[in-house]
């Protein structure tokens with residue numbers, strides 16, 4: 001992949017849902033290129049389709065029309081295992097709710113996705129400790145999620161998403177369940193870390209002020225981006 005190749009390229013992306021007799025056209029032809037290292041805010045009112053769009057880019061769900069290329073590879077035509085491989089190699093995810101494994105401590109939660117890729121344990125632990133420490137959790141490495149505050153849990157989720165050095169981080173309202181002060185702090189750390197790592201990101205949010213801190217803002221309205 002050359003630097004001129006977008007990390008993600010969407011062309012004419014469409015998604016509809018059938019609800020009884022009604023068809024809801026949520027995405028009606030979305031076009032978007034994100035370049036390596038670029039941090040893009042995805043704004044749009046509730047129900048406009050931000051999560052649906054992130055799920056498409058994350059290669060997590062089918063049912064889409066149109067084209068999705070990740071790092072220059074056309075994803076929709078790939079067999080499922082190749083799509084999984086593409087996702088593991090390139091993508092990291094942060095959700096509104098942290099989805100951490102409750103029986104594992106902070107470090108183990110960040111180690112796990114690296115072990116899945118076959119990284120040696122010592123290397124995984126060093127990476128986990130370094131990420132968690134840079135997020136201010138150096139004293140919380142062996143705390144389980146239930147022993148962490150909401151903001152701390154979300155920081156662990158950020159560290160987990162970045163553990164495998166993804167080229168693109170997909171974040172769906174990553175600080176949406178935190179109070180405003182904590183949300184701002186976690187988002188600032190998230191953006192600094194993503195920038196420091198050189199990853200690109202697509203971040204869905206309702207928050208205009210947070211969006212203004214990113215490199216570019218795109219808005220989802222009536223099923224298309226403006």
Ligand SMILES: Nc1ncnc2c1ncn2[C@@H]1O[C@H](COP(=O)(O)OP(=O)(O)OP(=O)(O)O)[C@@H](O)[C@H]1O
Pocket residue numbers: 017018019024026044045046047048049050051052053
């Ligand atoms: N599996 C589904 N079946 C039917 N309709 C769905 C499904 N998933 C999403 N929708 C509909 O698609 C629309 C977009 O939903 P989506 O969750 O993508 O919006 P959003 O912009 O992320 O909203 P929010 O900001 O509230 O999270 C909504 O009207 C929703 O009801």
